[in-house]
Structures are given as C-alpha cells and as structure tokens.
Amino acid sequence: MTSHAVPPVALPHEVKLDRLGEIAVKVGLGLAPGQELVMTAPVDALPLVRRITEHAYKAGASLVTTLFADEESTLARYRFAPDGAFDKATGWLYDGMAAAFRNGAARLAIAGENPSLLAGQDPEKVSRANRARSKAYMPALEMIAGFATNWTIVSYASPSWAKVMFPEDPEDIAVARLWHAIFAASRVDGPDPVAAWQAHNADLQRRTRLLNDARYAALRFTGPGTDVTVGLADDHEWNGGATTAKNGLVCNANIPTEEVFTTPHKARVDGFVRSTKPLSYNGTLIEDIEVRFQGGAIVDAKARTGQEVLLKVLDTDEGARRLGEVALVPFSSPISQSGLLFYNTLFDENAASHIALGQSYSKCIRGGVDMPKDQLAARGANESLIHIDWMIGSGEVDVDGVRADGSTEPLMRKGDWVS
Amino acid sequence: MTSHAVPPVALPHEVKLDRLGEIAVKVGLGLAPGQELVMTAPVDALPLVRRITEHAYKAGASLVTTLFADEESTLARYRFAPDGAFDKATGWLYDGMAAAFRNGAARLAIAGENPSLLAGQDPEKVSRANRARSKAYMPALEMIAGFATNWTIVSYASPSWAKVMFPEDPEDIAVARLWHAIFAASRVDGPDPVAAWQAHNADLQRRTRLLNDARYAALRFTGPGTDVTVGLADDHEWNGGATTAKNGLVCNANIPTEEVFTTPHKARVDGFVRSTKPLSYNGTLIEDIEVRFQGGAIVDAKARTGQEVLLKVLDTDEGARRLGEVALVPFSSPISQSGLLFYNTLFDENAASHIALGQSYSKCIRGGVDMPKDQLAARGANESLIHIDWMIGSGEVDVDGVRADGSTEPLMRKGDWVS
Ligand SMILES: [Zn+2]
Ligand SMILES: [Zn+2]
Ligand SMILES: [Zn+2]
Ligand SMILES: [Zn+2]
Numbered sequence: 001m002t003s004h005a006v007p008p009v010a011l012p013h014e015v016k017l018d019r020l021g022e023i024a025v026k027v028g029l030g031l032a033p034g035q036e037l038v039m040t041a042p043v044d045a046l047p048l049v050r051r052i053t054e055h056a057y058k059a060g061a062s063l064v065t066t067l068f069a070d071e072e073s074t075l076a077r078y079r080f081a082p083d084g085a086f087d088k089a090t091g092w093l094y095d096g097m098a099a100a101f102r103n104g105a106a107r108l109a110i111a112g113e114n115p116s117l118l119a120g121q122d123p124e125k126v127s128r129a130n131r132a133r134s135k136a137y138m139p140a141l142e143m144i145a146g147f148a149t150n151w152t153i154v155s156y157a158s159p160s161w162a163k164v165m166f167p168e169d170p171e172d173i174a175v176a177r178l179w180h181a182i183f184a185a186s187r188v189d190g191p192d193p194v195a196a197w198q199a200h201n202a203d204l205q206r207r208t209r210l211l212n213d214a215r216y217a218a219l220r221f222t223g224p225g226t227d228v229t230v231g232l233a234d235d236h237e238w239n240g241g242a243t244t245a246k247n248g249l250v251c252n253a254n255i256p257t258e259e260v261f262t263t264p265h266k267a268r269v270d271g272f273v274r275s276t277k278p279l280s281y282n283g284t285l286i287e288d289i290e291v292r293f294q295g296g297a298i299v300d301a302k303a304r305t306g307q308e309v310l311l312k313v314l315d316t317d318e319g320a321r322r323l324g325e326v327a328l329v330p331f332s333s334p335i336s337q338s339g340l341l342f343y344n345t346l347f348d349e350n351a352a353s354h355i356a357l358g359q360s361y362s363k364c365i366r367g368g369v370d371m372p373k374d375q376l377a378a379r380g381a382n383e384s385l386i387h388i389d390w391m392i393g394s395g396e397v398d399v400d401g402v403r404a405d406g407s408t409e410p411l412m413r414k415g416d417w418v419s
Numbered sequence: 420m421t422s423h424a425v426p427p428v429a430l431p432h433e434v435k436l437d438r439l440g441e442i443a444v445k446v447g448l449g450l451a452p453g454q455e456l457v458m459t460a461p462v463d464a465l466p467l468v469r470r471i472t473e474h475a476y477k478a479g480a481s482l483v484t485t486l487f488a489d490e491e492s493t494l495a496r497y498r499f500a501p502d503g504a505f506d507k508a509t510g511w512l513y514d515g516m517a518a519a520f521r522n523g524a525a526r527l528a529i530a531g532e533n534p535s536l537l538a539g540q541d542p543e544k545v546s547r548a549n550r551a552r553s554k555a556y557m558p559a560l561e562m563i564a565g566f567a568t569n570w571t572i573v574s575y576a577s578p579s580w581a582k583v584m585f586p587e588d589p590e591d592i593a594v595a596r597l598w599h600a601i602f603a604a605s606r607v608d609g610p611d612p613v614a615a616w617q618a619h620n621a622d623l624q625r626r627t628r629l630l631n632d633a634r635y636a637a638l639r640f641t642g643p644g645t646d647v648t649v650g651l652a653d654d655h656e657w658n659g660g661a662t663t664a665k666n667g668l669v670c671n672a673n674i675p676t677e678e679v680f681t682t683p684h685k686a687r688v689d690g691f692v693r694s695t696k697p698l699s700y701n702g703t704l705i706e707d708i709e710v711r712f713q714g715g716a717i718v719d720a721k722a723r724t725g726q727e728v729l730l731k732v733l734d735t736d737e738g739a740r741r742l743g744e745v746a747l748v749p750f751s752s753p754i755s756q757s758g759l760l761f762y763n764t765l766f767d768e769n770a771a772s773h774i775a776l777g778q779s780y781s782k783c784i785r786g787g788v789d790m791p792k793d794q795l796a797a798r799g800a801n802e803s804l805i806h807i808d809w810m811i812g813s814g815e816v817d818v819d820g821v822r823a824d825g826s827t828e829p830l831m832r833k834g835d836w837v838s
Pocket of ligand 4: 775806
C-alpha cells in the first residue's frame with residue numbers, strides 16, 4: 001500500500017502579492033464600480049501597485065492614479081536644497097487630492113518607507129518640512145479622518161525598511177522575512193483571505209459593542225513607568241475593523257488591524273506614561289518616551305533618542321500635546337506574537353495598546369461625523385495638525401475601565417483581554 | 420623611446436546621465452533659486468529623475484515633485500476597466516499642476532514612453548481617453564504653450580522605447596544604442612555641454628532673425644506627394660532655441676531642438692501634403708499620412724496605418740483640422756543624419772521640417788503672449804485642444820518663401836538651407 005502524504009505547499013510570492021492586492025481593493029477599500037482611485041506609494045512598491053491597479057479595474061474602477069514617492073529624491077533635498085526651502089510643501093498636490101476625494105475618489109496608501117530615512121538630517125529642517133506638509137495636507141487629511149470617502153493603508157516590504165528591521169541579514173533574506181510578516185499579518189496566507197477578514201471584522205465588532213455598552217468614563221493603564229488615567233470623551237464611540245464611510249462604502253482603513261479605539265477627553269488625562277515600543281516619526285526614531293499629563297496636556301516629556309524631534313512635535317500647535325485617540329490591542333495578537341519591531345505605526349500600533357497625540361477621529365464621537373467642530377470640542381474631542389500613535393501596552397501592562405462613579409472593572413491583565 | 424598614444428576614452432554612462440541632468444536644469448529650465456519644480460516621468464526614468472532632482476536642488480530649487488507614470492498600469496485600464504471609464508481624466512491633478520505653475524513652479528517632462536503602447540487597444544477607447552485628458556489638461560497646457568513659466572522636455576532611453584526602435588537587438592544593446600543617440604542629440608558628449616548649447620542657441624537665433632526680417636506671406640513646400648502653400652499668420656514671429664518665459668527666465672523648451680518655427684494662418688493653407696516619417700500619437704503609429712488642405716482646413720485625409728485614430732483626431736474640435744505650427748529643420752541636422760526613426764516627436768520633429776495640427780503658440784505672434792484670444796484669432800492663430808506635429812520635410816523636399824506680391828525666394832533645397 002502506498003500513501004501519498006502531501007506536504008503543505010507554500011504559495012508562491014506572486015500569488016501572495018496578488019492576494020494582497022485583492023484584499024486591498026475588496027476588503028481595504030470596498031471599491032465601488034465606477035469609482036476613481038488615488039494611490040500613493042514608494043517607487044519600490046511598483047509590483048504591488050500593478051496588482052492593486054489590476055484588481056481595482058476588475059472591480060470597476062474608472063481611473064487609478066498612483067503618486068509615487070522616491071526616498072533618494074527626498075534625501076537630495078536635505079543634502080542640497082537651500083536653507084530657505086524647508087517651509088514649502090506641495091499644497092497644489094494635496095489640494096488636488098482633496099478635490100478628487102470630494103468628487104468621490106477612494107484613497108489607498110502603500111506604506112513601506114525607510115523608518116530611519118531622515119535620522120541623520122538637521123531636526124530643525126525636518127520639523128519645518130513636516131510642519132509645512134501637515135498644514136498643506138490638512139484639508140485632505142480632514143476628509144480622510146472623517147471618512148468622507150473609503151480609504152485604506154497596506155504595506156510593501158521595501159529593502160530599506162527590511163534592512164532597518166533585520167540589520168544582520170543580507171538584503172534578500174531581510175526582504176523575505178518582512179514579506180512573511182506582512183502576508184501573515186494581512187491574513188493572505190489562508191485558503192480564503194476575504195472570508196478570514198470577514199470573521200476578523202466580526203470579532204472586532206463584538207468587542208466594540210461590549211465597550212460601547214459599558215460606557216466607561218475613563219481607562220486606567222498601569223505598568224512599569226506607567227500609571228495614567230485617560231478620560232474618555234462625552235458621547236465617545238468605540239470603533240474597530242470595518243468602517244462605513246460617508247459615501248456608504250464599507251472599508252478597512254488599516255490592513256492589518258487588530259485595534260479597537262475611541263476618542264479620549266482632551267482635558268481629562270492625568271498621570272505618567274512610558275512608551276513600550278520605539279516610535280518612528282517621519283524618519284526619526286523616538287525611543288523610551290516618558291511623559292507626564294496634567295489636565296489632559298503633556299507637561300513634561302523626555303525620550304532616550306529623538307527627544308529634540310519629540311519636543312518640536314509637541315510644539316506643533318495647541319492640540320499637539322493632548323490626546324486624539326486611545327486604542328486597545330491584546331498582547332496575544334498575531335503581530336505582537338511575531339515578536340518583531342516593525343518601526344512602522346501601521347504594524348506596531350497593532351501589536352500593542354496605544355495613544356495618539358493630536359487630531360481625533362470624529363467618527364469616535366456618537367453622531368460626530370456630521371457635527372460642527374465646536375460641538376466636537378465641547379465633548380472633549382481634540383484638534384491638531386498632527387496625529388501620532390505611540391505604544392503604551394505590553395505583556396506587563398494592565399487596563400481597567402473606570403465608571404463615572406469611580407468604580408473600576410478589569411479589562412486587560414498582562415496585556416490580554418480578561419474576557 | 421616610448422610613445423603613449425592615448426585613445427579617446429568614452430565618458431562613463433553615469434557621467435553622461437549626470438550631464439543630461441545638468442543640461443536639463445541649467446539649459447532646459449534655466450531654473451531660478453527658490454523656484455519649485457514639477458517633473459513628470461516614466462517610472463523607468465528614475466535614475467535620470469534623481470540626477471535632475473540633485474541638480475535642481477544644487478541650483479537652489481525649494482521643492483522638486485515628480486509625478487511618475489507606469490505603462491503597465493495604463494495598459495491595465497484598457498484590459499480590465501469597464502467601458503464607461505474612458506471619459507474620465509485626472510482633472511484634479513492637472514488643475515493642481517496649473518496651480519503650481521501659477522505660483523511660479525517650473526515644469527520638466529521626461530519623455531521615454533513606448534511609442535506603440537496602445538497600438539493593440541480599441542481606437543474608440545483610446546480616442547475617448549485622449550480627448551478627456553486633453554480637455555482636463557487644457558488650463559495647464561495653455562500656461563505651458565504661453566510660456567507662463569519656464570519649462571523643458573528631455574528624454575530617457577526606456578527599454579520599451581528602445582525595443583520599438585531596434586527590434587532586432589537584444590534589450591541591453593537596444594537601450595545602449597538609444598542612449599548613444601539621445602546623448603549625441605542632447606549635446607552632452609563634448610568637453611563643455613553648456614557652452615555647446617550657448618553656441619547652438621546663437622545659430623538658431625540668427626536664423627529666426629533672418630526669417631523675421633524677410634516677413635514672408637507664406638511658405639511653399641514641394642516634393643514627392645507634397646505641394647502645399649502654408650500662409651503665415653499676420654504679425655507672425657519666428658522662434659527657435661532659447662525662449663524667455665513670462666517670468667523672465669530663459670529656457671530651452673525642447674532638448675534636443677533643431678527647429679525654427681512660427682504660426683501659420685488658420686485659413687490660408689492650400690494644397691496636398693504627404694508625411695515623411697511615421698507619427699507616434701499616444702501609442703498609435705500613424706504612417707504615410709496624405710491630406711489635402713482647402714482654405715486652411717484638411718478636407719481629405721488618409722493614412723496607411725492608424726487612419727482610424729487620425730480621423731478621430733481630426734474630429735476632436737473645430738481647430739483640429741487646421742494648422743497651429745510650421746517649422747523648418749535642415750536635412751543635415753544631426754538627428755536627421757543619424758538616420759534613426761525615433762517614433763517620438765521630440766526627436767523626429769528635429770530631423771525634418773514639419774507642421775502641427777491644432778493649437779498655436781501665442782509667442783509666435785508679435786506681442787501675442789499678452790494678447791486676448793480674439794485678437795490672436797484675428798491674426799490667423801488657430802485654437803484647439805490638440806497640438807500634434809508631423810513631419811513633411813526630407814532630402815527630397817524644397818521650401819520657398821512667398822512674398823505678399825507673389826514673388827518667391829528659395830529657402831531650402833533638398834531639405835537644406837540655401838544660405
Ligand atoms: Zn490606533
Ligand atoms: Zn491612530
Ligand atoms: Zn515643432
Ligand atoms: Zn509642435
């Protein structure tokens with residue numbers, strides 16, 4: 001008798017890349033027939049751009065436009081441009097993107113930048129350039145943050161990013177390891193990726209429903225270097241997984257995503273926090289952040305590396321030192337368990353509970369999407385040019401829900417959901 | 420006694436590419452310190468984009484933005500997009516570019532497209548897509564055609580273009596041959612490319628001065644299949660080589676350039692013309708065009724290949740079957756002598772005298788740059804969504820200047836200047 005044991009055969013890279021393109025269009029964007037698509041991507045990501053473009057047209061897209069960014073060209077500016085150049089941004093391009101969104105275009109961003117691209121550059125120039133860009137991008141960002149259209153972010157394993165993550169490996173090995181992590185986290189490995197995403201979205205939806213029903217006044221995080229009470233905005237609403245955009249289309253804004261998140265109250269955060277993972281901010285690595293909050297604002301801040309950039313960020317505007325988001329991610333989530341540090345918010349924020357400095361999401365206030373700014377502010381929603389997530393969760397951090405009467409309820413122990 | 424004969428050493432490719440970048444910035448754009456630069460390029464042209472970006476920043480550019488185009492993504496649209504998609508264009512992006520030009524940005528285009536990219540696609544879709552794009556691009560194109568800002572076009576030897584030119588060579592040889600031709604035509608081979616361009620510009624300026632002094636009423640082209648009298652616009656002005664843009668900066672709009680050109684009178688063209696080189700129009704090759712003009716308009720047109728696209732082009736609008744440019748290029752010019760067919764207007768128009776269907780250049784009317792449209796039209800300047808050059812000169816074509824009194828003067832014999 002002969003028995004043929006069939007070993008599990010790994011899918012070829014091209015098949016996985018094509019599936020990532022399909023997930024990006026069908027799950028990430030939920031692209032509608034006839035819709036225009038505006039994509040941004042690093043030049044390295046061209047192979048994925050082509051897979052996404054094909055799937056978008058097959059899904060009925062009318063026109064797909066990709067705006068590529070080249071890291072060498074960005075560096076050339078820091079190396080050779082005159083000092084006066086750094087307050088300029090491509091407002092004409094961001095205004096154009098905002099116009100496209102207003103006219104119904106969907107938005108897809110491919111992430112894959114070198115996290116330490118600008119590490120060696122003058123922090124003063126980096127900060128001025130970031131500030132100019134944030135300001136110019138504001139009208140488009142507001143539409144994205146408010147889900148005026150369906151949008152998503154997916155990732156590409158570019159060599160410069162892979163080398164930062166795996167500095168001891170040769171480039172091809174580093175890229176292969178990063179692809180392995182991206183494909184796993186993006187759930188394209190299984191037999192039916194689209195179905196896997198539907199199940200995952202259902203899990204996240206159950207969790208947000210429980211939290212919305214609980215209506216905590218605050219969350220308290222405790223762990224090494226951390227004891228902070230994060231007040232939640234009045235009428236806050238928890239979100240996670242799929243979102244229905246204002247145009248009625250259902251999208252997954254982040255691929256991967258493991259978080260449930262809501263809006264803190266901008267004046268009700270008190271205590272001290274230590275970051276649990278490095279923050280990669282526009283090419284600068286900010287490590288071991290320690291801050292103290294008082295009445296919602298950061299009143300003391302330091303960091304082991306990148307402190308100068310961090311302090312400049314906090315000075316961006318009035319809202320930059322207050323919180324716009326608080327998010328819960330279990331320590332046992334797949335990205336966390338990979339043990340990898342991605343130096344990329346899209347992944348690292350999905351490995352740990354986190355908070356974000358700056359702009360809040362109006363959809364995290366009940367009825368907030370159509371609310372005027374002053375009413376959002378009255379409920380405690382923060383406003384800023386920036387939105388920067390940084391990780392405060394780990395296997396050593398506990399989270400409690402705090403009720404309006406001061407009673408508490410354990411939510412997470414050693415980083416994982418109690419129930 | 421030993422004698423060391425030193426053979427002439429060819430410059431390494433990287434040096435020539437860098438020089439092409441330098442020529443593009445210094446001669447092509449005449450970029451001013453503090454100026455923004457908007458560049459368009461095929462993704463293949465990334466190495467040249469980086470050389471240009473570096474030279475632009477060294478020349479004091481404040482911000483260089485490159486909009487890349489990917490031919491595979493363009494093809495995916497024709498293969499997979501729904502039929503209704505083809506009337507859509509990226510108006511938001513073209514409007515953004517126009518806004519950048521209005522705010523002082525310079526404009527650089529890198530040409531290097533596959534000339535037969537769309538040859539196998541449905542001509543109806545190609546025509547609708549071209550029409551939608553031409554319309555959306557109009558505000559930006561008008562600023563470029565009117566030299567509201569300094570601009571230039573340079574070329575990159577992309578593999579898809581090289582393979583069309585040298586179908587029998589392996590790809591690396593084809594690319595190397597195309598580079599050889601581009602570098603030679605762009606005058607980067609000699610010891611001092613910038614000085615070579617200054618001398619060339621002086622030659623072209625002398626020729627335009629002679630023609631402007633002569634004030635011909637018309638030009639008559641005669642040769643195999645051709646006997647056409649092209650009336651010149653009232654107050655026409657000959658141009659060639661460097662141009663002073665409205666912002667005061669001196670640019671060379673085409674690298675290479677060998678032509679002197681002016682505006683025909685839109686109602687005074689009569690006779691028949693046969694094209695002398697194939698016309699590559701948005702991916703379709705149109706060969707052996709034969710047309711008959713009457714009162715300025717094409718009343719009969721056929722072509723051996725691409726006739727369907729040609730006929731659709733002529734129907735674009737009222738001005739599409741009338742002339743917007745007539746240009747003289749000696750048969751002995753370097754590009755003509757290379758004997759190569761580039762399937763690319765930037766090169767082929769500089770190998771032969773030509774005419775252009777459609778939009779005229781306001782700078783080719785005396786005082787035209789600041790003239791309202793109705794006054795330009797009163798002088799005979801044509802208006803259209805399109806501007807398409809096609810070659811009517813060769814070693815067998817003669818050109819005569821025709822004075823207002825009907826007397827003639829030989830200008831070119833067998834394709835070369837008489838004096
Ligand atoms: Zn988050
Ligand atoms: Zn966030
Ligand atoms: Zn011309
Ligand atoms: Zn022309």
